[in-house]
Amino acid sequence: MVINISNLGDTAVYCDFGPEVNESINANVIDYFNHLSKLIKEKKVEGITNLTPSYNKLIISFDLTITNYKKIKNLIEGLIIYRDIKNNNQKIKIPVCCDDEYALDIIRLIEKLNINKDKILELYFNKEYFCYMTGFIAGMPFLGDLNKNIRCDRLETPRVKMPKGSVGITEQFANIYTFESPGGWNIIGNTPKKIFDDKNLDQPALVNPGDKVSFYQITKEEYLNWNE
Amino acid sequence: MNKAYFEILRAGVNTTIQDKGRNHLYHVGVAVGGAIDQRNYTLSNRLVENQLNEAVVEFAYQGPLLKLKNGKINFAISGDILFKIIRKNLEVEDGECYKSYILDEEDQIDIISTKNSIYGYLAVSGGFDLKKTWGSYSINTKANIGPNDGRKYSLNDKIFIKKSDKKNLIKRKIDYDYSPVNIIRIIKGTNFDYFSKDAIDKFFKEDFLITNLVDRMGIRLKGPKLENIVNSNIKSEGLVRGVIQVPGDGNPIIMLSDHGTVGGYPKIGVIIAADLDLIGQLTPGTKINFKEVSLEEAQNIFKAYTKDTNRYLNECN
Numbered sequence: 408m409v410i411n412i413s414n415l416g417d418t419a420v421y422c423d424f425g426p427e428v429n430e431s432i433n434a435n436v437i438d439y440f441n442h443l444s445k446l447i448k449e450k451k452v453e454g455i456t457n458l459t460p461s462y463n464k465l466i467i468s469f470d471l472t473i474t475n476y477k478k479i480k481n482l483i484e485g486l487i488i489y490r491d492i493k494n495n496n497q498k499i500k501i502p503v504c505c506d507d508e509y510a511l512d513i514i515r516l517i518e519k520l521n522i523n524k525d526k527i528l529e530l531y532f533n534k535e536y537f538c539y540m541t542g543f544i545a546g547m548p549f550l551g552d553l554n555k556n557i558r559c560d561r562l563e564t565p566r567v568k569m570p571k572g573s574v575g576i577t578e579q580f581a582n583i584y585t586f587e588s589p590g591g592w593n594i595i596g597n598t599p600k601k602i603f604d605d606k607n608l609d610q611p612a613l614v615n616p617g618d619k620v621s622f623y624q625i626t627k628e629e630y631l632n633w634n635e
Numbered sequence: 636m637n638k639a640y641f642e643i644l645r646a647g648v649n650t651t652i653q654d655k656g657r658n659h660l661y662h663v664g665v666a667v668g669g670a671i672d673q674r675n676y677t678l679s680n681r682l683v684e685n686q687l688n689e690a691v692v693e694f695a696y697q698g699p700l701l702k703l704k705n706g707k708i709n710f711a712i713s714g715d716i717l718f719k720i721i722r723k724n725l726e727v728e729d730g731e732c733y734k735s736y737i738l739d740e741e742d743q744i745d746i747i748s749t750k751n752s753i754y755g756y757l758a759v760s761g762g763f764d765l766k767k768t769w770g771s772y773s774i775n776t777k778a779n780i781g782p783n784d785g786r787k788y789s790l791n792d793k794i795f796i797k798k799s800d801k802k803n804l805i806k807r808k809i810d811y812d813y814s815p816v817n818i819i820r821i822i823k824g825t826n827f828d829y830f831s832k833d834a835i836d837k838f839f840k841e842d843f844l845i846t847n848l849v850d851r852m853g854i855r856l857k858g859p860k861l862e863n864i865v866n867s868n869i870k871s872e873g874l875v876r877g878v879i880q881v882p883g884d885g886n887p888i889i890m891l892s893d894h895g896t897v898g899g900y901p902k903i904g905v906i907i908a909a910d911l912d913l914i915g916q917l918t919p920g921t922k923i924n925f926k927e928v929s930l931e932e933a934q935n936i937f938k939a940y941t942k943d944t945n946r947y948l949n950e951c952n
Contacts, residue, residue: 416905459873
């Protein structure tokens, strides 16, 4: 259930599902997201321009010339949500090269975590992750949860340009920069795999909320010769 | 008859196609995009009698040099822009914004620079002949979405123009009054209470400088360091245009049209919808101040903003 509803500026509604990040709270967020998406598709609600689900929040953007905060808040409070039992979730494997030239923040991580590179990578690769949400720049999957020993804060000053394909970690999460962009995650490697495809209009993102993702290490040679 | 098009003889700094933007894609990480200055975008279309949601060329700082091939069109430029029209016979006319001009085959538009602003808009009668991606013509250079393979225009590219169904090209103009504004109105953000009392005082009382790090994604500000007393990281969550995030270094970042759809820095405030056109136009080196308004006030200011836009649209003659 939504715990608290407030306004994010004058053109968005901020729905808070609770302070924790876990799969069960995230499932509530996705239920609301699916329900509202259906109402929008069936034109049963007007003025909503975007829905942004995340770990434990759902942001509903709207067109202020058509609707307003109060109307959307009333709508949310009146919703009766049923869980969609259909499960279309996939298991996805993603290659990563962790040579020093791609592992941009490995030194920072070694210093902050006080463990060596091999151990960091071992803990990173030896796990299957859950996709909580997709976003930032086209198709970036927000995956969790990392082993407790390799959790680290974001960079104090985000990079202006993060190379495309960068694989990063922060707190209990892992992610992939699908395009060159600014960003503040600690980078441990780079993937040659295409994570977002704008030619696929219905499902452009490779990884979607609810999917399971695992990573495997590749050599620089395999990285450079990657072909899809 | 061959289709009319612009040949790009000089691309300019950041020349793209924009419109109102694309909706319902935040959940896969695609920003709304669209013109940074929505009012000027709308007015440029009005001046050439287009539907108000037609695609236009957006340029930043130095604009493009364009030559018209195969046809005759009406065009108009909105913003605070220095431009010239170079006729086929090499006669040069000084251009005026908010006024439509007839352009003949082989005539050129030389958009020399924006003045006290970053962005300007070029609309042509009939609009540009481009394909929409997810309901919008906007070029998103960060995710390579939209016309021109999602990239900004380069030398020798062509931009094709739709055939206009208007028989007569009518010259129109709007008396537009643009003055840069330094007071930016905000609503408290969802992490407002993460900041110390001292930080909040400084946020509303001191100047913030627009740094050189400005693009269609956002604006990085520099000012007094805003001290966070709770946590300088939050769990990544959705963002919207106008959100002001404050990372660990205490320097605010404002989200614009091509912003990342989620972010993990605390939100101190959100710029009200009516001030988004203005903030996007402020040039590096400008000093701004933030002023708090309530949600109700913001909604009233937005009504006045919409009314003003409509007045300009109606006064176009």
